[in-house]
Amino acid sequence: MKQRAFSLFGSLALVNFPYETIKKDKIKFANEILKNNQTVKTVLEKLGKFKGRLRKQQTNFLAGIKTKEVLYKENGCTFRFNIDETYFSPRLSNERNEIAKLVKKNEEVLVSFAGVGPFSIVIAKNSHVKKVYSNELNRMANKYAQENIIRNKLQEKVEIISGDFKKVAKKLVEHRKKFDVIVMPRPQLKDSFLSEALSLSKKGTRVYYYDFCKMEEVKSKVKMVEKIAEKNKKKIKILRVKHAGEIAPFKVRIRIDFEVRN
Secondary structure, three states: OOOEEEEOOOOOEEEEOOOOHHHHHHHHHHHOOOOOOOOOOOOEEEEEEEEEEEEEEEEEEEEEEEOEEEEEEEOOOOEEEOOHHHHHHHHHHHHHHHHHHOOOOOOOEOOOOOOOHHHHHHHOOOOOOOOEEEEEHHHHHHHHHHHHHHHHHOOOEEEEEEOOOHHHHHHHHHHOOOOOOEEOOOOOOOOOOHHHHHHOOOOEEEEEEEEEEEEEHHHHHHHHHHHHHHHHHHHHHHEEEEEEEEEEEEEEEEEEEEEEOO
């Protein structure tokens, strides 16, 4: 069988096979991974894409230790999560490190769509942030996030705010809460949630907004951000537009950095 690429999550390897691959060949390839990679203890097959707002996926066990629990390390932090019940992208490791370096001393940070806490925890661990507020809808992800906060000894630095971002933002506005930095590693959803983020901004707030589009649509995404800001009576300055990884042929994840001026 032709050698295929696979994703690594700590000691767990995740393989995406062509539809026509028979089970016998899948198991054979899985055992080859175990044989040639001493750190890999479990091999799973990916079944389809992430689905829904909770960003869940389905996997099938192929070889090794039968588990879907992952212990993953990056940027000096350790994360535990269930690969089927929660969303986690190792490909965003450099993004998390970069954002952490952009956070200034004593700033308060809000991370929306925070999952099991990778952005929140990497920022808290690798910057002089005052506090990180971590928002996520998925209850199971929040459970793992709390465990990961404790695992990384960041109980004083990271606070989980569970629930739908729209409802959470409304409550925070009622309490007149504003943030210095807002990080939005959002999934592929129709709603940008930028209006909610802008309602929690103040003069000088920096927003790091993630979106997905075809290569030729990047400029239109920037215009969309500017229009939403205008609609919310916010003046903004685009600081940077960055390609943050290819997710499919000719389709990319982008990060739009902007600062609120009023």
